[in-house]
Amino acid sequence: MKIDLEALDIEKLDNFKGGEGFFLTKRFVSNDYTVMNAVLKPDCSIGLHTHDDGCEIIRVISGCGKMVCDGEVEILEPGSVHICKQGSSHTFKNEDKCDLVFFAVVLKTANK
Numbered sequence: 001m002k003i004d005l006e007a008l009d010i011e012k013l014d015n016f017k018g019g020e021g022f023f024l025t026k027r028f029v030s031n032d033y034t035v036m037n038a039v040l041k042p043d044c045s046i047g048l049h050t051h052d053d054g055c056e057i058i059r060v061i062s063g064c065g066k067m068v069c070d071g072e073v074e075i076l077e078p079g080s081v082h083i084c085k086q087g088s089s090h091t092f093k094n095e096d097k098c099d100l101v102f103f104a105v106v107l108k109t110a111n112k
Contacts, residue, residue, distance in 0.1 A: 003028045005037045018047030019091070033107050040065065040100040045093035054108035056084040058092070063100035066093045076102075 008026040016023060021044030027036035040046065040063075048068075058067075060076045067074040067082050069090040076082055084090045086109065094100040 003035055005035065016046050017049040017091075019045040020047075020093075021045065031108070033105060036104050038102055038104060040092065040094040040102070042094055042097055042099070046091060048089055048091040050089040051084050051086055051106070053086070054106060055086050055088075056090075056104060056106045058082045058084075058102050058104045061101040061103060063094065063098050064096045065100045065102075066095055067091070068093075 005026045011025050012022050014022045023038055023040045025036045025038040060078055060080045062078050065076050067076050070088050
């Protein structure tokens with residue numbers, strides 16, 4: 001299956017998961033997974049949330065951000081990959097002066 005993220009409309013997600021500010025995304029959402037290209041603007045964040053029904057993999061394309069996963073701080077730079085395992089909680093913040101661009105895949109476990 002081919003997904004052309006560039007052909008999708010940009011969504012502005014305000015206070016996503018209780019975070020500060022907003023981020024922009026082009027995303028494809030299904031029952032089994034979400035695939036997205038996203039831009040987290042300076043001083044904005046994605047709020048703390050738990051992946052109870054699957055996991056998330058994030059690769060930073062450009063910019064720099066602070067990920068906190070299960071209380072552990074990770075500084076993510078271009079080329080860094082973060083994996084939030086099922087049952088873990090994380091939050092992501094752009095503390096830099098430039099946009100934080102990332103690609104993410106959220107995988108959901110089989111329906112119960």
